[in-house]
Structure formats: structure tokens, C-alpha cells
Amino acid sequence: MKKIALVLLCLGLFFGCKDQGIDSQSFSSGNEVSLETQQLSQDMDKKSYEGLEDIFKDTSLIETNNKYLLMIFGKNNCKYCDKLKDEIKRSNRVKEYIKENFSAYYVNISYDKKHHLAFIDKKEIKQADVATSQLADGIYKVFSTPTIIFGDKDGKTIFEIPGYVPEERFYKTLEFIVSNKWQKGRSDKERLKILQDFIEGK
Template sequence: MKTIIHISIIGVIVGLIFIGCEDGKVELSSGNKIDTQTLKEAESMDKVSYAGLESVFLDTKTIASNGKPMLLIFGKNNCTYCDKLKDDIKADAQLQDLLTNHFATYYINIDYSKIHHITFDTTKDPIQIATSDLAREYRVRPTPTLIFLDSTGRAFFLYPGYITPAKFQALLQHTRELKNVDSKDIESLTNKLSALIA
């Protein structure tokens, strides 16, 4: 019985390979050459996730601290609370100002596959990592998930789920100067930040 199910599944997959993508938008290339336009479209698919916030969220192809604390916001498509968080940011000029001027802020859509080149203040060569591996690295479960890092790449606070604008603003105000957090201070800092937004 299991063999029949496995053969059926393989048949469906093989069938989809030959039937799928007949709308003319996707073409198989000969060799390793991909035209520039196709490559650009694939690399920027995730930008649709944060349309209207391009001035707040930086392009995730290159993730760099640039001497600022970092904020990675992990989200996905059809996530009600991700959309609510983005709407809150769009509607609040103070949130936009804090995110733009005091943080290296990135919205990472885990529904898209992308290779990110990450550079912290202490790294010489960029670290290359796929979106799924990056989410796994930070143990992202619910979306949105906010990961705060110092400029050296040390994660010092993780907030899984939606956060109200007032609490988000308080969190940003208290973390905007944290460019270098000592590892021995992370536990007390996490407790302080958790109490601030409780």
C-alpha cells in the first residue's frame, strides 16, 4: 500500500514538472545563464511584502549593520499580524523615523527564498545564508518575529508575535543606542526590555 502511495506521489510530481508553468512566464535556460531581468525579479520578489515601506526597510540581499543596532522583522505572506504591524509603521511617522534613522531595519519574508549577504561590524567577509536557514538560525516560529541585534551581530532581544505601536516605540527608544551589547548583559537586558513592554 505504501509503495502505491509513493509511486502515485512521484507520478504527480513528475506530471507537474511537465505540465506546470505553461503560461510562458517561466523558461528553462540552457546552461547557467539567466537573463538580468529574470534575476532582478527573483531577487526583489520579497519587496512586494513591504510595498509602501521601502524607505523604512532596507533591501535584504545585503544585510549590514552599518554601525547601528539591527532589527530583523521576519514575516510571511497572508499573515494578518505581519500586515497589521506594517500598517502600524505606515501610519506612524515616529516609528518610521526611529526605524530609519536609528536602526538597520530589514523585513525578511520567509515565504521567499533568497541568498542574503550579511555583514556585521566585526566581519571581514559577508556571510551568505538562505532565507530559510536565517529563520532557522534565529528559531523563528510565529510571524511576525522581531530580532534585535547589536552592530556586531549579537542578538540581544527576540519578540515573537505582534506588538502594539506604543510598545514597539518604547522598545525602539530603549534599544536605539545599543550598538555593542556585552554577552554577559544580555539576560538582564532581555528582562528589562520584556518588563518594559509587558
């Protein structure tokens, strides 16, 4: 909770949608599900980032490709998720910066699909096959949407921001990650203070 308060203090007031979890009743289980139905289930989330397919990669395989990691957890009917995606769509500089420097993923927690993590995440897992619910609840502890995860080139979490971030602050945060200035901070608190100074041009 202290970590979240620090993020909110550092970056200002943010808005997000409370996570209601994944509706597991919407999905079948068992061997009777056809391969075609399974594939449709795996692809349902792609509509979530329609128009941003050049930015966000298919979350079936989540890897860094020797770039920084950017993961945005969102869900259906989350107005702040939609606002963040709309701002990314409208800003060529944000889109180009993400494409050049980040392996970016939009994970819609309204659907439960299978993901293969091909990097070392904050729990020191080297390789893992996980469901969306495990990724959001078990690994990243997502409690509101959007939640933005920034990771290094090994996939280790640098820090996370629960809530919507306006375009200018979002862009400055992307620059901050690429600058590697966050490495000077030994704790979340120190990193967030360095980020605040970076955003304010200190």
C-alpha cells in the same frame, strides 16, 4: 522554549502566524534560469514592504552601517505581520526613530532569495551568503511570524520577540535598545526584566 516564554511574559500576550516554511517547489533551479528571472526572484519580496521602502532596506545585503539592527521576519497572508507594518506606516514617530537609529530589514520567508550578511551575527559569522530559508531556520530559528530581531551595532542579537507587538510597546522597545540599558543584563532573563521595567517607566 524558556527564552520564548520569558519574552511573552515580559511583553504581554502576542500573536503571530505559524511558520509553514518556504515553498521550495515555487522556484526553479539550474543553469537554465535567465539572469532576468533570477533578478525578478531576488526582488519578489520587495512588494512585502511596499510603502515602507524608506524604512526597510533591500535584504540582498544585510549590514548594520554602525546602527542598531532591526530585522522583522514575516510572510505572505500573515495578518499580524500586516498589522505591524500598517502601524509602522501610520506612525511618523516610529518611522523617524527607526530611520535615525536602525538598519532595518523586512525578510519575507515566503520567498527564498540570496542574502549577504555583512556583520557578525549571533553565530559569530563574520561574512556569509545565505538563502532566506537558512537565515530564518538555521541562524535565527524563526518559528512564527512576525518575529522581531534586535541586534547591536555589530549585528549580534540582543534579543528577539516572536509575535506581534502593539505600537506603543514596539516604540518603547526601540527606545530601550538605543538607550543601551539592555547592556546591564548578563542573560536574556535579566535583559527582559530590564525591558519590562523600562516599558513600565520604573
